[in-house]
Structures are given as C-alpha cells and as structure tokens.
Amino acid sequence: MATIQNTDISLPKKVLLLGSGALKIGEAGEFDYSGSQALKAMKEEGIHTVLINPNIATVQTSEGIADTIYFLPVTPYFVEKVIEKERPDGILLAFGGQTALNCGVELQQSGVLDKYGVKVLGTPVQAIMDTEDRELFVKKLDQINVKTIKSEAVGSVDDAKKAAASLGYPVIVRAAYALGGLGSGFCDNEQELVELVEKALSFAPQVLVEKSLKGWKEVEYEVVRDRFDNCITVCNMENFDPLGIHTGESIVVAPSQTLSNEDYHYLRKLAIKIIRHIGIVGECNVQYAFDPASMDYRVIEVNARLSRSSALASKATGYPLAFVAAKLGLGYGLFDLKNSVTKVTSAFFEPALDYVVVKIPRWDLGKFHGVKREIGSSMKSVGEVMAIGRTFEEAIQKGLRMIGQGMHGFVENKELKIADIDKSLREPTDKRIFVISKAMRKGYTVNQIHELTKIDRWFLYKLHNIVATADELEGYNSPEELPEGLLRLAKEQGFSDFQIARAIFKSNIISNIKASDEIRAFRKASGIVPVVKQIDTLGAEYPAQTNYLYLTYNGSEDDVNYLHDHRSIVVLGSGAYRIGSSVEFDWCSVNALMTVKREGWRSVMINYNPETVSTDYDMCDRLYFDELTYERVMDILELEQPHGVILSVGGQIPNNLATRLDDAKIPILGTSATSIDNAEDRHKFSAMLDRIG
Known part of the structure; x- marks a missing residue:
C-alpha cells in the first residue's frame, strides 16, 4: 500500500466539463448521472463549473447543477470557442463517455489545451491514448508482462486478411475509438472478415483483428x-x-x-x-x-x-x-x-x-422491421435494469420482470415460439434466457445447455431451481391447497403473485387481476410478506444508515423504522430506457423529488434504472431500488403509508398502474385515475370526443 501523505492542493477556480451530447446506443443516461455527480463534487469545493452539452432532456443541463451551460456540440471546434471565452483552469474529460474522451484527445493533440493553459484533471491524456489505441495498449501491458488478446492493428482489408491468416480463424474484428463495440464482430472465414473490415474502416481509422476466445x-x-x-x-x-x-x-x-x-x-x-x-x-x-x-x-x-x-x-x-x-x-x-x-x-x-445484483439489458428490436435479433460484440440494447435480491434466483426473476418485455419472470414464456431450440441456444438473441427456460421445461439437462451456450453451470443450476419450483406449483389448483413451505420458497426465489396465480389457476386466467389479488391476500394471511433491507455495503462490519433500500423475502426484519406520519410523498420512476421513454422522464422525476423536498415533505423514489440521476443516493429521502409492478408498489405503500403518490412524471409505466392503485384507495396526487384512464383508453377517449362534438 502506498504511503499516506498530507494533501496540500490548489483548487482550480473554474472547470469545464464535457458532456456526452445526444443519447445513443452505447452512450445513454449514465453520463447524465456521472456528469451530474462530478458537477456536485465541484460545487462542494466552491469551483465555478462550465458545462457543454446540447442534450436538453438531461438533469445536468437543468438550472442549479452547473454555473454556466452551453448547448453546443461536443466537438473540438465548439469546445475551443468556449475555452477561448470562458478561460477555465481545468477540464474534465472522463464524465461524458467516448464522445468527451475523443474530443479531449483531439484538443490535447492539436495544442488547444496548452494554448489556453487548461489542465486536464484526473487521468492524463497520454494514459487515455494508451488505453484507446490498441497498439499502444498492448505495448504498455507488455512492459509489465500482463497478457492481452493476440491481435494486430490494421488499416486496410489486405492487411486484415494477412493478420487473420497468421492468427488463425475464428477471429474478432474491433474498431478503435468506437462507441458500444460499433463495427465489431466474429469472423469464421475470409469472406466474413472482408465484409466486416470494410464496414469498420468506413468510420474508424484503425481496425483490430484478434484471436477469438469465445466461450471464456x-x-x-x-x-x-x-x-x-x-x-x-x-x-x-x-x-x-x-x-x-x-x-x-x-x-x-x-x-x-x-x-x-x-x-x-x-x-x-x-x-x-x-x-x-x-x-x-x-x-x-x-x-x-x-x-x-x-x-x-x-x-x-x-x-x-x-x-x-x-x-x-x-x-x-x-x-x-x-x-x-x-x-x-x-x-x-x-x-x-x-x-x-x-x-x-x-x-x-x-x-x-450481502446481496446479489443482476443487470439485464433491454432491447427494443420489436420496433423495427427486418432487424436481426442475434446479439454479439456490438451493442443493440437501448436500456438496462438492475435488480437486487438475497439470492441469484430472486434477483434474476425480479430483473426479468423489470425489462417489461411481456415476460413475467424466468418461466413465463408460453408465447415464445421456437422452431429449433439447439440453434437458439447456440446463437444468442435478445430472448436467449427465455429459450433456456423453454429447453429446461422440455427436459434438456444443465450439461446439455452448458455445451450449447457455454454459460457457467452454476447459473444454469440456479435457473433450474426456478423451473423445478414452477413445476411443483403447477401441481396445485387453489391457494388453499398450497403448502406454506412451497409458497414461501416460491417467494424467496422471486416468483410474483401473478406468476403463482398463473401456475395454480393455469393459463386461462392470464388477464385476471383477481387471481393475483387472491394469492396476495392468501399470502399475507399466511404471514408471508417481504422485508425492507438497506444496501449495507459494509457487510455489517460498521453500523451505517443508508436511505438506499430494496425488498426481499430472504430476511426476517425491516431495516427501516417507519414513522407512519403520512409526511412522505412517493414518486414512481420510469423504469428502463426504451425507444420513446428515456432520460426526459428521469429529468421529470428528479424535478418532482426536488420540489417535494423543497415543500417540506419526505421524498420517496421507486425506480430500478441504474443509469439515472433519480436513483442517485442523495436525490431523495428514501430510494427503493425495486420493481414498478402493482404488487411491489403496494408492498412499499403499505409500509410507507404516504400522504400521496405522484404518477405523472414517470411516463407510461406509472400511468398504467393508475386504475388499480385508485381501486386500492391509494391517494393519487395530480390528475385523477379516472381522467388518466379516459385519456389512455383509446375507446373512452374517442367516446368523449364524440360527446363534446
């Protein structure tokens, strides 16, 4: 461990932060989050902050986060103009993704930063170049005898062919300085290589051909x-x-x-x-x-x-x-x-x-015609969810519900039609996890699935536990018949009330909300309810109070002492980014939370998107990093007993809960559930337009 020294640092007076610009695949809300945190850190030190980011939907471009904001492209030309006008002492490049990084490297190489005496704060530009340029990177790690993937950097198709021949197929092609693995892919032969390299060289100066280690x-x-x-x-x-x-x-x-x-x-x-x-x-x-x-x-x-x-x-x-x-x-x-x-x-x-976290990407491939569903070394996902549980089974089932793609957990995929299970397991698509469930229900063993997918057997055994419980549940026809131990096990493995209802009452009641309510009532009467745990990152070595919470069935007591003073206001977030619902709803949620706080109420957030500012630890008084399903929201509301709930800032997901929450006598703040329903239901909306002519 290095020696500890006293710091005597002279802080810059003005710092420029480069944002990431528009949201794109591979560069989304996470840079609004990291940039906002960096700006908060500067503010705490009394430093004047200047932000360049043309994305108006972000929290960091809101009033009060940065001192000066330029809605300009994050390109060397415009950044130089801002530097010339603002004369910052320092610049932060690490908080705006690849866009900011590439721009910073160009500014350094062209001498702009030296010309105006702007110091790069944090990782030096040379270190950035050492990691971004593959040849430099390999040389750098060779100096300390650290193994990198055998690869050759090339600038033409002919050189790529030679490199692949000497490395031996299969190879992977990657573009340097690219975003979200753009232009990368696997090649089993020369024809595939030529196609990929031509594409990659059209937007990157350098392409890397490297030995494939698929399956590691x-x-x-x-x-x-x-x-x-x-x-x-x-x-x-x-x-x-x-x-x-x-x-x-x-x-x-x-x-x-x-x-x-x-x-x-x-x-x-x-x-x-x-x-x-x-x-x-x-x-x-x-x-x-x-x-x-x-x-x-x-x-x-x-x-x-x-x-x-x-x-x-x-x-x-x-x-x-x-x-x-x-x-x-x-x-x-x-x-x-x-x-x-x-x-x-x-x-x-x-x-x-003392918990497990699972992140699952959300793709929106269904919105495009003729799109290839295969996933590989280049990104297609538009958002992601994060689920927290005490067991892998609990976390993965929560997460699969959170991505909201018509599936209700690991085993609920009766609507998934697969012609060839082996092929679907071998060639991954956005639905592969559900194909694994299908295969297990058709009798495939863990070893067979491992051979086809190379997914670690540990994960597959855990998924198999879920399938075994689902099979057991299907042997019963009413909640009263269910052994309490089995119901408890199902909840500990992350089964929702809806899933249990579907297994017991069989599929003819899929749309029947009453069945889930019946399971809920039966479960509560049996004393099977979740507990609230705080994110204890200290493994209980030190006592620490955090306001960062999740619900689990694998625990015996709540970590929170509820006052039940009806002074809290619960804001429902927008869930995973998807096409048509992204960072703008995070902006709405954050502003709602800040207003709630300013008016003297306790602000409570429910959301599960790790890329957002609304799930930041200091944005609200209590953060439930959990599902936005009726079941989970009701669990939280029963504990919180709030003054009311705000549905209107989180987009479609909270809106869809309006009628059920209203039926459960939950006070909805703002537009009433009936009015929301009248606007959302096309039939009711059109009938209303007819009535008023």
Whole structure:
C-alpha cells in the first residue's frame, strides 16, 4: 500500500466539463448521472463549473447543477470557442463517455489545451491514448508482462486478411475509438472478415483483428486510484453470458458468483497493477477474458473513464464512484474523502455486499422491421435494469420482470415460439434466457445447455431451481391447497403473485387481476410478506444508515423504522430506457423529488434504472431500488403509508398502474385515475370526443 501523505492542493477556480451530447446506443443516461455527480463534487469545493452539452432532456443541463451551460456540440471546434471565452483552469474529460474522451484527445493533440493553459484533471491524456489505441495498449501491458488478446492493428482489408491468416480463424474484428463495440464482430472465414473490415474502416481509422476466445468468462473490475498511488477495487462483476457478447448486451452479476477466492484475488491484484502502470487518476474499469479451467486470462480492455459499467457498479455497491473520481481529479487522496452514502466510512474502503445484483439489458428490436435479433460484440440494447435480491434466483426473476418485455419472470414464456431450440441456444438473441427456460421445461439437462451456450453451470443450476419450483406449483389448483413451505420458497426465489396465480389457476386466467389479488391476500394471511433491507455495503462490519433500500423475502426484519406520519410523498420512476421513454422522464422525476423536498415533505423514489440521476443516493429521502409492478408498489405503500403518490412524471409505466392503485384507495396526487384512464383508453377517449362534438 502506498504511503499516506498530507494533501496540500490548489483548487482550480473554474472547470469545464464535457458532456456526452445526444443519447445513443452505447452512450445513454449514465453520463447524465456521472456528469451530474462530478458537477456536485465541484460545487462542494466552491469551483465555478462550465458545462457543454446540447442534450436538453438531461438533469445536468437543468438550472442549479452547473454555473454556466452551453448547448453546443461536443466537438473540438465548439469546445475551443468556449475555452477561448470562458478561460477555465481545468477540464474534465472522463464524465461524458467516448464522445468527451475523443474530443479531449483531439484538443490535447492539436495544442488547444496548452494554448489556453487548461489542465486536464484526473487521468492524463497520454494514459487515455494508451488505453484507446490498441497498439499502444498492448505495448504498455507488455512492459509489465500482463497478457492481452493476440491481435494486430490494421488499416486496410489486405492487411486484415494477412493478420487473420497468421492468427488463425475464428477471429474478432474491433474498431478503435468506437462507441458500444460499433463495427465489431466474429469472423469464421475470409469472406466474413472482408465484409466486416470494410464496414469498420468506413468510420474508424484503425481496425483490430484478434484471436477469438469465445466461450471464456468475461469478468470486470471497477478500480479507483488517487495521485498518491492508493488503489481500491470497488466492485467486481461477471457476465452471465460467456465472451463474445458485448458487456452492454450481456446479463451481468455483481459481485461475481462463480470465481473461486483465488481467481478473484488473482484478477484483483492484476487490475491494480495495470492501472498503476497506466497512471489512471480517478476511476476506470478493467475487463478480462478468463478461462476458469486453467486460470489463464487476457485483458480485453481498460476504459480510462466512467462508463455504463461504473454507473452500474456505483448503484450496485452504494459507492459514489463519479463523485469520488471527480474529487480525486482535483488532487485529493482517497484518505481525504468520506463515502458520501454511508457518511461514516472513508472512501478508502472496499464495499462488501450481502446481496446479489443482476443487470439485464433491454432491447427494443420489436420496433423495427427486418432487424436481426442475434446479439454479439456490438451493442443493440437501448436500456438496462438492475435488480437486487438475497439470492441469484430472486434477483434474476425480479430483473426479468423489470425489462417489461411481456415476460413475467424466468418461466413465463408460453408465447415464445421456437422452431429449433439447439440453434437458439447456440446463437444468442435478445430472448436467449427465455429459450433456456423453454429447453429446461422440455427436459434438456444443465450439461446439455452448458455445451450449447457455454454459460457457467452454476447459473444454469440456479435457473433450474426456478423451473423445478414452477413445476411443483403447477401441481396445485387453489391457494388453499398450497403448502406454506412451497409458497414461501416460491417467494424467496422471486416468483410474483401473478406468476403463482398463473401456475395454480393455469393459463386461462392470464388477464385476471383477481387471481393475483387472491394469492396476495392468501399470502399475507399466511404471514408471508417481504422485508425492507438497506444496501449495507459494509457487510455489517460498521453500523451505517443508508436511505438506499430494496425488498426481499430472504430476511426476517425491516431495516427501516417507519414513522407512519403520512409526511412522505412517493414518486414512481420510469423504469428502463426504451425507444420513446428515456432520460426526459428521469429529468421529470428528479424535478418532482426536488420540489417535494423543497415543500417540506419526505421524498420517496421507486425506480430500478441504474443509469439515472433519480436513483442517485442523495436525490431523495428514501430510494427503493425495486420493481414498478402493482404488487411491489403496494408492498412499499403499505409500509410507507404516504400522504400521496405522484404518477405523472414517470411516463407510461406509472400511468398504467393508475386504475388499480385508485381501486386500492391509494391517494393519487395530480390528475385523477379516472381522467388518466379516459385519456389512455383509446375507446373512452374517442367516446368523449364524440360527446363534446
């Protein structure tokens, strides 16, 4: 461990932050979140902040977050104009994704930053270039004998052919400086290679041809380092899907479940060695391909900036990564900072989790005609959800409901028609997890599915537990027949009341809300109710109060003491980003929460999107990182007993709950449930227009 020194730092007076511009696939709301945290960190130090970001739907471009905002493109030309006018002392490049990073590199190389005496805060530009340029990256890691994937950087199709021939097929092609794995893919032969390389070279100067390690595990570490060389790993995650599927397209589990203690510490030590050598200041992530059979590994890449993974890691661990990274960029040491979530521990502390987090991407491929549903090394997902549970089964079932694609958990996929299960397992699509459920119900063994998918058997056994419980539930025909132990087990494995109702009353009542209500009433009468747990990132080593909560059936008592003073107001968020509902509803939710607080009420948020500002730890008095289903919202409202609920700021999902919440006598603030229903139901709406002529 490096020695601790007293910091004597001179803070900049004015800092420029580059945003990420418009939301795009591979670069979405997570940069609104990380940028907003960085701006908060600067504000706390009394620094004047200037933001360049043309995205009007973001929280960071709202009044009161930055001191000066320019709604301009994040390009070298416009950024130089702003620098010339504002004369900032420092610039932050790590909080606006690839867009900000690429722009910062160009400004440095063209001499603009030197010309105006602007200092890059945090990771130096050379370190950014060392991680972004594949040739430099490999050379840099060779210096410390760290293995990277064998690859050759090429600038033409002919060179690509030679490289592939010497490496041997299959190979993977990647474009340098690209966003969300754009232009990357696997090639089994020369014809596929030529097609891909031509496409990739049309928008990137350099293409990488590398040996394919398809089928290995993909593991990621989020690492923080200060300028005194103190390092901690904040979160390690593993992909449910094996290597070959972009991490943004993959189901991700934190902390990793299938690594041995030896594997975990081996990769952690390597990650720290790598970022010390590269010279990161602030936050970055290290992605590995790992062969669990031999402990062989390759470093896939290092992101020298905050990413979607770091937003996820921040929400998964309750460690404010972006906030801490911004402070470290100013020159503080980790030992100077408090963890602003727990308020009692130092930021120089690795979180220990007593829960499991699962991230699942949401694709909206159904909105396009003729789109290929296969997923691979280039991103197609438009949003993601994060679910928290005490067991993997509970978290994955919650998450599969949260993505809201017509499925109600792992085994509810009767409407999924698959001609060839083997092919669907071998060639992953956005529906592969549901294909696994189908295969298990058709009698495929865990080993058969593992051979076809290369998904770790541990995950498959856990999924098999869910299927076994579903089969057992289907043996009963009414709630009264259900053994209490089985009902409790189903709830502990994340089954919703709706799923249990569907299994017992069989599929003819799918649309029948009454059946779920019947299960709910029966379950509550049997004393089977969820408990509220706070995100305890200290593994209970230190007492800490956090306002960051989730519900689980795997626990015996609530971590929150409810006052029942009817002084809280619950705001329902908008869930996962999708086409037609994205960061603008986060902006609405955040403004609603701030208004509730300002008016002297207790603000309560329910949302499960890890990319948002509304799920930030200091945005509200209580944050429930949980489902926006009728069942879960009612569980929370029964505990909170609020003054009222706001549905109108979260888009379609909360609106769809209006009528049922109204029937349950929940006070809805603003537009009444009847009026919402009259506007949403096309038939009622058209009848009303007829009435008023």
